[in-house]
Amino acid sequence: MYHFNYVPSKQLSPIKKDLISIMNSVQNFVCHDFTFQFEFVGSIQQEMVTQDIKSNIGFDFDVDIQVNDKGIFSAKEIKNKIRTALDKVAPDFGYSHAEDSTRVLTIKMKDRINARILHSCDFAVVKCYTDASGRECQKYIRFHKKQKTYAWEEQTKGYYLLSEKSQWMKDHGYWNEMRKLYLEKKNNNNNPHKHSRSIYAETVHEICQKYRITKGIK
Secondary structure: OOOEOOOOHHHHHHHHHHHHHHHHHHHHHHOOOEEEEEEEEEOOHHHHHHEEEEOOOOOOEEEEEEEEEEOOOOOHHHHHHHHHHHHHHHHHHOOOOOOOOOOOEEEEEEEOOEEEEEEEEEOOOOOOEEOOOEEEEEEEEEEEOOOOOOEEEOOHHHHHHHHHHHHHHHHHHOHHHHHHHHHHHOOOOOOOOOOOHHHHHHHHHHHHOOOOOOOOOH
């Protein structure tokens, strides 16, 4: 069992500023191949970043890298170019080289003397588009570890309702209940590979299901 609590905004601000600087430098490194915008998402967007001061896990940020690509590069090439750029920049700010997992690239700020992770940042490489019906959609680059392949994959249906459901909870007085459940889930999570953005989405959907908001927001 963990002991997560919410991290004050004043503690996050200077770290967020450094991450923005890192992203700006990465943009400069890859600009001759493609461009991208980036956005802080998940827990930091909702002011719900957590930390367990009794563990060596630290807290994490989530960033979407929204790629503007004309189809010249494969999913593997895009992710590798971003990873290479991160590896050139992030160490100058004290971060580790990027680790590649199924959905994200992760850089970590480590306290090597005390064998602790102070904080980390997960970068998901995504592409936003509008489908034939006019609906805003998003794909992300998924790393299939067993096959060692990369592919653009559509976000799940639950992803598209996440922001609407979050707003619905705020409007109807369930937001504090969601924040409490989110901490409980973080504190009882036994999967070290389960990222905060996944736990956040799971919590939102669980609260909405509890109140029978399962087929859209009215």
